[in-house]
Amino acid sequence: MKQTQFLQRQDLQALIDVLIAEGYSCLAPQVRDGAIVYDVLVDVSHLPVGVHDQQLPGKYHLNRSRSLRSFAWANGPQALKPLLFSASEVLWSAERDADGKISFVQAKPVVQKTAVIGVRSCDLAAMRIQDQVFLEQEYQDENYQARRKALFTVAVNCSHPAETCFCASTGDGPTAKSGYDLLLTELDDGFLVTAGSEAGMQIFIQLPLDQASDQQHFVAGEQALHAEQVQTRKLPQAGLVEKLLANLEHPRWQEVAERCLSCGNCTMVCPTCFCHKETEQPQLDGHATEHLREWDSCFTQGHSYIHGTLIREDTEKRYRQWMTHKLATWVQQFGNSGCVGCGRCISWCPAAIDLTEEANVIAGGGKE
């Protein structure tokens, strides 16, 4: 059974110090440009203490209170994804000599042991999904794997879901069940701490921990229940895959396409979207070239280009591709949905399109 102990709030710095002493670069939530994102942290005073978020379709806004809590907010735009699946990286390079001979060199990523503090349950679930894509099929991605092995996660149970969150409906949160190295539950005076892996236990045993009281466990339980109950958005439950695929000609696709800008924001903030394109950057002297991969989006024209034509020439087909993949054909590909209920695609949509609303209408559930 997992052991849970209590860390006083004033001892949180010890967690950072131990991680740094163990060779990890610590990334933790911090306010940057009006949003909470992960950045390098050495001093806990830089955590977003008393910072809260308001999220609605097409809206993300931070405000402050006198709360001493550091994690009283829901996820910002950035998931773990960019840390593992780089938004742009060189896959290999090639050189061509005077005789026209080409030599290829595989690029090896520079990998730094990294601990991320404040990972939410939905993002752990998303990481698990990207592991399936990049590590668990016929072909493995070495760069992803190297970074994945070097990643240490300090999860924090979500106590303040945003209005856009629906992880309870997808079963991916708000409480982390597994997949973390360490798990924190933030209470007013400190944190319940649980180790979830060998690496996590190595850190756990070095922390100044006290025995957790029954009262603390009770409050944590109440908090988790509350975080689940306040969520109002839901995906249709039974038969979603079949219902979506049976409604490929639903008039709602056209209606949503009239609002959708086809900007691809939803795919960029989505913690599971894995599409990427390969591009080439030759040097001007012609003797060397780099082959890169960069995030791509099914909302771009080029995504469905094939010898002179586009398979998805309009926004209706692109939105349908995105949603049916995320919620339906993903299940056919990997055995589970591609959506973890983080709600980012709703908050960061400039046209305030709500995935849950669209899915409910198209799959016939109506607005719940």
Place this chain on the structure above:
Amino acid sequence: MRLDPYTPFEAEVVERIQESPTIFTLRLRFTDAEQHKRYSFAPGQFNMVYLYGVGEVAISIVSDPEDEHLYEHTIREVGRVTRGLAQVQQGQRVGIRGPFGRGWPLQQAEGHDVLIVTGGLGCAPVVSVINYIISRRERFGRLTIMQGVKHSDDLLWRERYKLWSQMPDTHVIIAADQDGQQWPWRVGPVIGMFDELDLKPDKTIAMMCGPEGMMHAAIKRLLEMDVAEEMLFMSMERNMQCAVGHCGHCQYGGKFICKDGPVFSFNEIKDIFGVAGF
């Protein structure tokens, strides 16, 4: 389990053949002898062909899999990479990685009558299967090759079709919507070729490639003729960049064409086959 599926190997263009004003064939050999020895493919699989400084493109392999000396790609100039590849001359180098994907069901086809249906500008993905069957003739029943083109000038490899038509137990049917000079084959709608077919539905396996509209019409006719759904195979095409199921471009409903295909049986994809946007 293969590591680093992304980095190409260098290959030399041993011969370049201009098939038509916009179609050419590259005969290739890996410059690394070990890699050349290691490399093998099945008909219907494809390689990613890389042009230095420009990029990669997915191209099916047309040669016989048991030709250990060279392998061939027949390429139409249509996009950025293929237009560049058209400039590559004998002796020059390209990059190759592969082979990728699932090819034609040749084992399943043994003992069956094989019907090949292709359309458009020649059909590279089935050339290797035709050659494969012809050089192992005793393992297969009757071979029927149907090819439809818009204009007779579009037909590649006229000599090959002529040669194939003279093989034992082999029937070649070609139709052009419009004919030019000295056209020995049918004229008229491509779908009319099916009227010439006298097939045994329970003994037939069909392999198709070409425009999806053409395959759609062919499947309809073959189903009417009582050929089973799971005996109708087709090679699908979508944008491909990684070829290993990671980049997401070739998703076709719940399938990745690069690794689950490019050859599918009709019953595997019938839910979305013909639905615009997939």
